[in-house]
Amino acid sequence: NAGVTQTPKFQVLKTGQSMTLQCAQDMNHEYMSWYRQDPGMGLRLIHYSVGAGITDQGEVPNGYNVSRSTTEDFPLRLLSAAPSQTSVYFCASSSGTSGDAGELFFGEGSRLTVL
Amino acid sequence: GEDVEQSLFLSVREGDSSVINCTYTDSSSTYLYWYKQEPGAGLQLLTYIFSNMDMKQDQRLTVLLNKKDKHLSLRIADTQTGDSAIYFCAETPDDKLIFGTGTRLQVFP
Numbered sequence: 001n002a003g004v005t006q007t008p009k010f011q012v013l014k015t016g017q018s019m020t021l022q023c024a025q026d027m028n029h030e031y032m033s034w035y036r037q038d039p040g041m042g043l044r045l046i047h048y049s050v051g052a053g054i055t056d057q058g059e060v061p062n063g064y065n066v067s068r069s070t071t072e073d074f075p076l077r078l079l080s081a082a083p084s085q086t087s088v089y090f091c092a093s094s095s096g097t098s099g100d101a102g103e104l105f106f107g108e109g110s111r112l113t114v115l
Numbered sequence: 116g117e118d119v120e121q122s123l124f125l126s127v128r129e130g131d132s133s134v135i136n137c138t139y140t141d142s143s144s145t146y147l148y149w150y151k152q153e154p155g156a157g158l159q160l161l162t163y164i165f166s167n168m169d170m171k172q173d174q175r176l177t178v179l180l181n182k183k184d185k186h187l188s189l190r191i192a193d194t195q196t197g198d199s200a201i202y203f204c205a206e207t208p209d210d211k212l213i214f215g216t217g218t219r220l221q222v223f224p
Contacts, residue, residue: 042216090157106157
């Protein structure tokens with residue numbers, strides 16, 4: 001049982017480049033979300049989805065896009081990377097239709113550096 | 116908006132009790148959570164408390180909830196070196212899970 005899988009684990013980008021962080025879960029979870037983790041600021045919610053075809057903004061959505069075409073996948077896109085987006089990104093999912101539905105399962109994280 | 120606040124660091128001696136505090140913002144949260152993050156890993160659920168409870172005990176963990184003051188605490192009894200990690204509280208406004216800033220617990224022998 002793979003759980004939540006994120007790729008890549010590490011990425012270095014130049015300012016202005018675009019990329020997609022992939023997230024896949026094999027637990028048939030309805031709820032998926034993306035967080036970024038920065039020192040002293042904890043985890044901040046970027047975007048979340050309560051099911052296929054439905055996405056919504058979190059606390060810090062600017063500069064990021066998401067889509068949810070399937071239950072399993074929830075990619076996070078950076079359209080034009082900026083140094084302020086240097087961070088560790090975590091994808092998480094849960095079995096309910098909201099974040100208030102029990103345990104969130106986290107991926108191992110993707111460390112992104114924007115030069 | 117307001118942040119879910121935690122102190123950044125806590126250092127305790129092995130065998131002592133640790134108390135990690137959290138001030139949350141959303142009074143309508145149905146559940147409040149504590150997550151643990153070990154180095155280089157994602158977060159894992161430690162425990163949670165339903166909003167109509169004042170206290171929950173789970174082995175070495177005790178969660179206290181003061182809804183009037185929007186204060187949540189996590190007590191770890193007999194703290195071990197394996198408890199060294201970052202601990203996050205989380206509230207649940209609407210259909211989201213919002214985390215606090217995290218408390219780094221260091222346990223020394």
